[in-house]
Amino acid sequence: MKILSTSKGIGGQLTAFRELVKRSESIIFVGSPGFCTPFAExxxxxxxxxxxxxxFIPNTDVKNARSIIAAPQGMQLGDSVVPEGDTIVLLGGLAMPRIGSTPGEIKAFLDNLPSGSGKKLVIGVCFQxxxxxxxxxxxxxxxxxxxxxxxxCLKSDAM
Structure with missing residues:
Protein backbone atom coordinates (compact mmCIF):
# COMPACT_ATOMS: atom_id res chain seq x y z
CA MET A 1 0.00 0.00 0.00
CA LYS A 2 1.13 3.54 -0.75
CA ILE A 3 1.37 6.10 2.10
CA LEU A 4 -1.08 8.95 1.41
CA SER A 5 -0.39 11.05 4.51
CA THR A 6 1.11 10.98 7.98
CA SER A 7 0.01 12.63 11.21
CA LYS A 8 0.53 12.37 14.95
CA GLY A 9 -1.66 11.54 17.89
CA ILE A 10 -5.29 10.60 18.35
CA GLY A 11 -6.41 13.80 16.60
CA GLY A 12 -4.51 12.82 13.48
CA GLN A 13 -6.04 9.35 13.56
CA LEU A 14 -9.56 10.77 13.89
CA THR A 15 -8.98 13.32 11.11
CA ALA A 16 -7.75 10.62 8.73
CA PHE A 17 -10.75 8.44 9.61
CA ARG A 18 -13.28 11.26 9.11
CA GLU A 19 -11.79 11.95 5.68
CA LEU A 20 -12.03 8.30 4.62
CA VAL A 21 -15.68 7.92 5.65
CA LYS A 22 -17.02 11.31 4.55
CA ARG A 23 -19.18 9.65 1.84
CA SER A 24 -20.19 6.69 3.99
CA GLU A 25 -23.74 6.44 5.24
CA SER A 26 -23.53 3.39 7.49
CA ILE A 27 -20.38 2.15 9.22
CA ILE A 28 -19.88 -1.29 10.74
CA PHE A 29 -16.97 -1.60 13.17
CA VAL A 30 -15.73 -5.18 13.63
CA GLY A 31 -13.36 -5.99 16.46
CA SER A 32 -12.59 -8.07 19.48
CA PRO A 33 -14.96 -7.42 22.39
CA GLY A 34 -13.52 -5.34 25.18
CA PHE A 35 -10.23 -4.45 23.54
CA CYS A 36 -11.63 -2.95 20.32
CA THR A 37 -14.93 -1.63 21.66
CA PRO A 38 -13.44 1.61 23.07
CA PHE A 39 -11.57 2.23 19.81
CA ALA A 40 -14.82 1.88 17.85
CA GLU A 41 -16.47 4.31 20.25
CA PHE A 56 -20.20 -2.67 16.38
CA ILE A 57 -19.91 -6.41 15.75
CA PRO A 58 -17.87 -8.38 18.30
CA ASN A 59 -15.56 -10.67 16.31
CA THR A 60 -17.91 -12.12 13.68
CA ASP A 61 -20.91 -12.51 15.99
CA VAL A 62 -23.58 -10.76 13.89
CA LYS A 63 -26.29 -11.81 16.38
CA ASN A 64 -24.65 -9.58 19.00
CA ALA A 65 -24.26 -6.49 16.79
CA ARG A 66 -25.10 -3.27 18.61
CA SER A 67 -25.68 0.27 17.46
CA ILE A 68 -23.20 2.95 18.53
CA ILE A 69 -25.05 5.93 19.92
CA ALA A 70 -24.20 9.36 21.32
CA ALA A 71 -24.84 9.70 25.05
CA PRO A 72 -23.97 12.43 27.56
CA GLN A 73 -20.95 10.33 28.57
CA GLY A 74 -19.71 9.97 24.96
CA MET A 75 -20.34 7.26 22.39
CA GLN A 76 -21.68 3.96 23.73
CA LEU A 77 -23.07 0.67 22.51
CA GLY A 78 -26.83 0.79 22.15
CA ASP A 79 -29.54 -1.62 21.10
CA SER A 80 -29.27 -4.74 18.96
CA VAL A 81 -29.19 -4.08 15.22
CA VAL A 82 -29.12 -6.02 11.99
CA PRO A 83 -25.75 -4.96 10.61
CA GLU A 84 -25.87 -3.58 7.12
CA GLY A 85 -23.54 -0.90 5.89
CA ASP A 86 -21.51 0.51 3.07
CA THR A 87 -18.32 0.77 5.13
CA ILE A 88 -16.62 -1.91 7.21
CA VAL A 89 -13.92 -0.95 9.71
CA LEU A 90 -11.77 -3.86 10.84
CA LEU A 91 -10.02 -3.09 14.11
CA GLY A 92 -6.54 -4.40 14.82
CA GLY A 93 -7.50 -6.41 17.88
CA LEU A 94 -8.89 -9.02 15.49
CA ALA A 95 -5.32 -9.77 14.35
CA MET A 96 -3.79 -9.98 17.83
CA PRO A 97 -2.39 -13.37 18.84
CA ARG A 98 -4.74 -15.45 20.99
CA ILE A 99 -7.82 -13.43 19.94
CA GLY A 100 -8.93 -16.28 17.71
CA SER A 101 -9.65 -14.68 14.32
CA THR A 102 -7.78 -15.57 11.17
CA PRO A 103 -7.66 -13.48 8.01
CA GLY A 104 -9.47 -16.30 6.18
CA GLU A 105 -12.33 -16.29 8.68
CA ILE A 106 -12.67 -12.51 8.42
CA LYS A 107 -12.54 -12.64 4.61
CA ALA A 108 -15.40 -15.18 4.57
CA PHE A 109 -17.31 -13.04 7.07
CA LEU A 110 -16.87 -9.94 4.87
CA ASP A 111 -17.97 -11.82 1.77
CA ASN A 112 -21.24 -12.79 3.48
CA LEU A 113 -22.02 -9.48 5.18
CA PRO A 114 -24.97 -7.65 3.58
CA SER A 115 -24.30 -4.27 1.98
CA GLY A 116 -26.93 -1.66 1.30
CA SER A 117 -25.19 -0.25 -1.75
CA GLY A 118 -23.26 -3.09 -3.32
CA LYS A 119 -19.49 -2.67 -2.84
CA LYS A 120 -18.27 -2.21 0.70
CA LEU A 121 -15.44 0.17 1.59
CA VAL A 122 -13.06 -1.82 3.82
CA ILE A 123 -10.88 0.16 6.21
CA GLY A 124 -8.40 -1.27 8.69
CA VAL A 125 -7.51 0.65 11.84
CA CYS A 126 -4.59 -0.81 13.74
CA PHE A 127 -1.43 -0.19 15.69
CA GLN A 128 2.13 -1.17 14.83
CA CYS A 153 6.60 6.88 28.69
CA LEU A 154 5.88 6.23 32.36
CA LYS A 155 7.03 9.11 34.57
CA SER A 156 6.95 9.45 38.31
CA ASP A 157 8.38 11.53 41.14
CA ALA A 158 7.46 8.80 43.62
CA MET A 159 10.41 6.51 42.87
Missing part, protein backbone atom coordinates in the same frame (compact mmCIF):
# COMPACT_ATOMS: atom_id res chain seq x y z
CA UNK A 42 -13.54 6.74 19.90
CA UNK A 43 -13.66 6.65 16.10
CA UNK A 44 -17.45 7.05 16.25
CA UNK A 45 -17.02 10.04 18.56
CA UNK A 46 -15.18 11.81 15.76
CA UNK A 47 -18.35 11.39 13.65
CA UNK A 48 -20.91 12.40 16.29
CA UNK A 49 -23.64 14.56 14.84
CA UNK A 50 -22.86 13.39 11.28
CA UNK A 51 -26.09 11.42 10.89
CA UNK A 52 -24.14 8.28 9.95
CA UNK A 53 -25.49 5.00 11.28
CA UNK A 54 -22.77 3.21 13.23
CA UNK A 55 -22.64 -0.22 14.79
CA UNK A 129 1.33 -2.65 11.40
CA UNK A 130 -0.41 -5.70 12.88
CA UNK A 131 -2.46 -6.33 9.72
CA UNK A 132 0.63 -6.31 7.52
CA UNK A 133 2.82 -8.29 9.94
CA UNK A 134 0.10 -10.94 10.32
CA UNK A 135 -0.38 -11.38 6.56
CA UNK A 136 -3.91 -9.92 6.62
CA UNK A 137 -3.19 -7.51 3.78
CA UNK A 138 -2.52 -10.49 1.50
CA UNK A 139 -6.01 -11.90 2.12
CA UNK A 140 -8.34 -9.03 3.04
CA UNK A 141 -9.10 -6.51 0.32
CA UNK A 142 -8.43 -3.40 2.40
CA UNK A 143 -9.18 -0.16 0.58
CA UNK A 144 -7.32 1.82 3.25
CA UNK A 145 -5.45 1.19 6.49
CA UNK A 146 -4.89 3.71 9.25
CA UNK A 147 -1.78 2.36 10.97
CA UNK A 148 -0.72 4.09 14.17
CA UNK A 149 2.28 3.60 16.40
CA UNK A 150 2.30 3.92 20.15
CA UNK A 151 5.11 5.21 22.29
CA UNK A 152 4.71 4.98 26.03
Missing amino acids: LLAYGLRGSGKAMM SIFEKGGWTDIIGFDHIIDSDLEN
Whole structure:
Protein backbone atom coordinates (compact mmCIF):
# COMPACT_ATOMS: atom_id res chain seq x y z
CA MET A 1 0.00 0.00 0.00
CA LYS A 2 1.13 3.54 -0.75
CA ILE A 3 1.37 6.10 2.10
CA LEU A 4 -1.08 8.95 1.41
CA SER A 5 -0.39 11.05 4.51
CA THR A 6 1.11 10.98 7.98
CA SER A 7 0.01 12.63 11.21
CA LYS A 8 0.53 12.37 14.95
CA GLY A 9 -1.66 11.54 17.89
CA ILE A 10 -5.29 10.60 18.35
CA GLY A 11 -6.41 13.80 16.60
CA GLY A 12 -4.51 12.82 13.48
CA GLN A 13 -6.04 9.35 13.56
CA LEU A 14 -9.56 10.77 13.89
CA THR A 15 -8.98 13.32 11.11
CA ALA A 16 -7.75 10.62 8.73
CA PHE A 17 -10.75 8.44 9.61
CA ARG A 18 -13.28 11.26 9.11
CA GLU A 19 -11.79 11.95 5.68
CA LEU A 20 -12.03 8.30 4.62
CA VAL A 21 -15.68 7.92 5.65
CA LYS A 22 -17.02 11.31 4.55
CA ARG A 23 -19.18 9.65 1.84
CA SER A 24 -20.19 6.69 3.99
CA GLU A 25 -23.74 6.44 5.24
CA SER A 26 -23.53 3.39 7.49
CA ILE A 27 -20.38 2.15 9.22
CA ILE A 28 -19.88 -1.29 10.74
CA PHE A 29 -16.97 -1.60 13.17
CA VAL A 30 -15.73 -5.18 13.63
CA GLY A 31 -13.36 -5.99 16.46
CA SER A 32 -12.59 -8.07 19.48
CA PRO A 33 -14.96 -7.42 22.39
CA GLY A 34 -13.52 -5.34 25.18
CA PHE A 35 -10.23 -4.45 23.54
CA CYS A 36 -11.63 -2.95 20.32
CA THR A 37 -14.93 -1.63 21.66
CA PRO A 38 -13.44 1.61 23.07
CA PHE A 39 -11.57 2.23 19.81
CA ALA A 40 -14.82 1.88 17.85
CA GLU A 41 -16.47 4.31 20.25
CA LEU A 42 -13.54 6.74 19.90
CA LEU A 43 -13.66 6.65 16.10
CA ALA A 44 -17.45 7.05 16.25
CA TYR A 45 -17.02 10.04 18.56
CA GLY A 46 -15.18 11.81 15.76
CA LEU A 47 -18.35 11.39 13.65
CA ARG A 48 -20.91 12.40 16.29
CA GLY A 49 -23.64 14.56 14.84
CA SER A 50 -22.86 13.39 11.28
CA GLY A 51 -26.09 11.42 10.89
CA LYS A 52 -24.14 8.28 9.95
CA ALA A 53 -25.49 5.00 11.28
CA MET A 54 -22.77 3.21 13.23
CA MET A 55 -22.64 -0.22 14.79
CA PHE A 56 -20.20 -2.67 16.38
CA ILE A 57 -19.91 -6.41 15.75
CA PRO A 58 -17.87 -8.38 18.30
CA ASN A 59 -15.56 -10.67 16.31
CA THR A 60 -17.91 -12.12 13.68
CA ASP A 61 -20.91 -12.51 15.99
CA VAL A 62 -23.58 -10.76 13.89
CA LYS A 63 -26.29 -11.81 16.38
CA ASN A 64 -24.65 -9.58 19.00
CA ALA A 65 -24.26 -6.49 16.79
CA ARG A 66 -25.10 -3.27 18.61
CA SER A 67 -25.68 0.27 17.46
CA ILE A 68 -23.20 2.95 18.53
CA ILE A 69 -25.05 5.93 19.92
CA ALA A 70 -24.20 9.36 21.32
CA ALA A 71 -24.84 9.70 25.05
CA PRO A 72 -23.97 12.43 27.56
CA GLN A 73 -20.95 10.33 28.57
CA GLY A 74 -19.71 9.97 24.96
CA MET A 75 -20.34 7.26 22.39
CA GLN A 76 -21.68 3.96 23.73
CA LEU A 77 -23.07 0.67 22.51
CA GLY A 78 -26.83 0.79 22.15
CA ASP A 79 -29.54 -1.62 21.10
CA SER A 80 -29.27 -4.74 18.96
CA VAL A 81 -29.19 -4.08 15.22
CA VAL A 82 -29.12 -6.02 11.99
CA PRO A 83 -25.75 -4.96 10.61
CA GLU A 84 -25.87 -3.58 7.12
CA GLY A 85 -23.54 -0.90 5.89
CA ASP A 86 -21.51 0.51 3.07
CA THR A 87 -18.32 0.77 5.13
CA ILE A 88 -16.62 -1.91 7.21
CA VAL A 89 -13.92 -0.95 9.71
CA LEU A 90 -11.77 -3.86 10.84
CA LEU A 91 -10.02 -3.09 14.11
CA GLY A 92 -6.54 -4.40 14.82
CA GLY A 93 -7.50 -6.41 17.88
CA LEU A 94 -8.89 -9.02 15.49
CA ALA A 95 -5.32 -9.77 14.35
CA MET A 96 -3.79 -9.98 17.83
CA PRO A 97 -2.39 -13.37 18.84
CA ARG A 98 -4.74 -15.45 20.99
CA ILE A 99 -7.82 -13.43 19.94
CA GLY A 100 -8.93 -16.28 17.71
CA SER A 101 -9.65 -14.68 14.32
CA THR A 102 -7.78 -15.57 11.17
CA PRO A 103 -7.66 -13.48 8.01
CA GLY A 104 -9.47 -16.30 6.18
CA GLU A 105 -12.33 -16.29 8.68
CA ILE A 106 -12.67 -12.51 8.42
CA LYS A 107 -12.54 -12.64 4.61
CA ALA A 108 -15.40 -15.18 4.57
CA PHE A 109 -17.31 -13.04 7.07
CA LEU A 110 -16.87 -9.94 4.87
CA ASP A 111 -17.97 -11.82 1.77
CA ASN A 112 -21.24 -12.79 3.48
CA LEU A 113 -22.02 -9.48 5.18
CA PRO A 114 -24.97 -7.65 3.58
CA SER A 115 -24.30 -4.27 1.98
CA GLY A 116 -26.93 -1.66 1.30
CA SER A 117 -25.19 -0.25 -1.75
CA GLY A 118 -23.26 -3.09 -3.32
CA LYS A 119 -19.49 -2.67 -2.84
CA LYS A 120 -18.27 -2.21 0.70
CA LEU A 121 -15.44 0.17 1.59
CA VAL A 122 -13.06 -1.82 3.82
CA ILE A 123 -10.88 0.16 6.21
CA GLY A 124 -8.40 -1.27 8.69
CA VAL A 125 -7.51 0.65 11.84
CA CYS A 126 -4.59 -0.81 13.74
CA PHE A 127 -1.43 -0.19 15.69
CA GLN A 128 2.13 -1.17 14.83
CA SER A 129 1.33 -2.65 11.40
CA ILE A 130 -0.41 -5.70 12.88
CA PHE A 131 -2.46 -6.33 9.72
CA GLU A 132 0.63 -6.31 7.52
CA LYS A 133 2.82 -8.29 9.94
CA GLY A 134 0.10 -10.94 10.32
CA GLY A 135 -0.38 -11.38 6.56
CA TRP A 136 -3.91 -9.92 6.62
CA THR A 137 -3.19 -7.51 3.78
CA ASP A 138 -2.52 -10.49 1.50
CA ILE A 139 -6.01 -11.90 2.12
CA ILE A 140 -8.34 -9.03 3.04
CA GLY A 141 -9.10 -6.51 0.32
CA PHE A 142 -8.43 -3.40 2.40
CA ASP A 143 -9.18 -0.16 0.58
CA HIS A 144 -7.32 1.82 3.25
CA ILE A 145 -5.45 1.19 6.49
CA ILE A 146 -4.89 3.71 9.25
CA ASP A 147 -1.78 2.36 10.97
CA SER A 148 -0.72 4.09 14.17
CA ASP A 149 2.28 3.60 16.40
CA LEU A 150 2.30 3.92 20.15
CA GLU A 151 5.11 5.21 22.29
CA ASN A 152 4.71 4.98 26.03
CA CYS A 153 6.60 6.88 28.69
CA LEU A 154 5.88 6.23 32.36
CA LYS A 155 7.03 9.11 34.57
CA SER A 156 6.95 9.45 38.31
CA ASP A 157 8.38 11.53 41.14
CA ALA A 158 7.46 8.80 43.62
CA MET A 159 10.41 6.51 42.87
